[in-house]
Amino acid sequence: MTLTLKISALTKTFAGVKALDAVSLDIAPGQRVALLGHNGAGKSTMMKIILGLIPYDSGTVEVCGGRPGAPAARAQVAYLPENAAFHPALTGQEQIAHYLSLRGESPKLAMDLLERVGLHAAARRRIGTYSKGMRQRVGLAQALIGKPRLLVLDEPTSGLDPVSRRDFYALLDGLAAEGASILLSSHALTEVEARTDRILILSGGRMVAMGTLADLRRTAALPVAMQVTARNGYISELAAALPGAIRVEGDLRLTCAQDEKLPILARIAGFGDKVADIEVVPPSLEDIYSHFSRRDGQ
């Protein structure tokens, strides 16, 4: 199986500052990869290099088997820019028809595409009258043109409401199932959870983490929080057995490292009926994300 995207040791410097520092990444057909990072972490720079819009300093980048930005690569790659913008004097339908022609497809398909992103009702209105979310949908519609092999989506869900966001990911699932590779960027880990196969975190131009959500959880090894509710009268007995636990309004709260989690649970289970309830809170996605992206003292 040939890789859709192959990047190794990619480095890009802007005026002496390293925007990307030896970043490597492979994406196979059908894979969905999320690129996370703060503003200025290098997400957009990396995407623009993959699209062939800006040159890079060193390393290798291979897009669909060719040079980024080469006509063959451009024919197979779709892009959704951050804050997608279009000419305000054209209607959604005219704009998509234009993009279809540029990709050598029939402009008559415009309505179908707009229907797929739920914009058919406004298709004959000028884009100047659209809201940010509607413009984002026009951007998404143009990214669907002509079965691209790689979709590069720069913060695709910004400006979308939660329902549209879910529709959007459903659309991506369908594309990935048909073999398209997807690289999307986002600010928030919560947003890409369970919707991507792999997560990649950039910080200050360096790749600080890569893997599935479970991998990241394991590597971060953040403490687990527990909340134990004792039956009436037994709280002191429980507290004595769980060093480090704090009493909060009749409950016991404690945190422990990942590898201590099971022994502690076993000990609590040993109390049998004396325990009314127990809740285990794994580290949140936000916690994991900040753990990685703050490693460089940011």
Added chain:
Amino acid sequence: MTRILATARSEFRISLRNRWVAIAVVLMGLFALVLSAAGSAPTGELGVDRLSVTVASLTSLTVYLVPLLALLMSFDAVAGEVERGTLPLLLTYPVARVEILLGKFLAHLTVLAIAVAVGFALAAAAAFRSDAGSVEGLPALWRLGWSSILLGATFLGAGYALSSLARRPSGAAGLAMGLWLGAVVLYDLGLLAAVVANGDGWFTTTAFPFALLANPADAFRLYNLAASQATSAAAGIAGAANAIPIWQSAASVLVWPVLALALATAAFRKVTP
């Protein structure tokens, strides 16, 4: 070719909605009619037909108005896309930069051609109404028509080049106005001053004809005045028109659009989104 035509179609639609088509047509029509009315006085005395006189006046009008319209339409072509943020997406499409420019060029040139056709047709109609012998002036009008469109093509190309260099619409507008003022107004004044200062020296005899040919606006004027029977009806550089062979001014009129488009393409290739 489909990509060029698709771009042209979208751009023409944008020109229609931005009222550029209306503005260009109304301006050209209005000026042509005003000139026809104002030029009615000397008819008959010069021994030439009415339309030939109108053509001479139209030449002077066109040399100012067509470059102005062309620059006004073209200065935004690249800088506007940069400012709206539409350029990065466009450049990820499998379309060459030269195809994007040619598409815009085709649309803008169509707008100019419509404006020129309407303006000149009005002027011709006015001439025919008062002088049936105007048919003699038709070849000159035809020549003025296509050379006006080529003049427009040159300044469209120059506008795209400036738009690519400036990368911001405000900067591009300033450069475009500077070019118009320089090429159409100040260039002739400078040459005139040099000729006066130089007398019958080297500049006047050797450099001056080339200086005229090097400026697309002057070459356009030379070509139309030299080719037209109405040379005697026009003032200004008409004398020089007789001194320079017509093929030279024709060559300048023909070569400039190609040169300007090549410059525009080179400048556009340097734009990093």
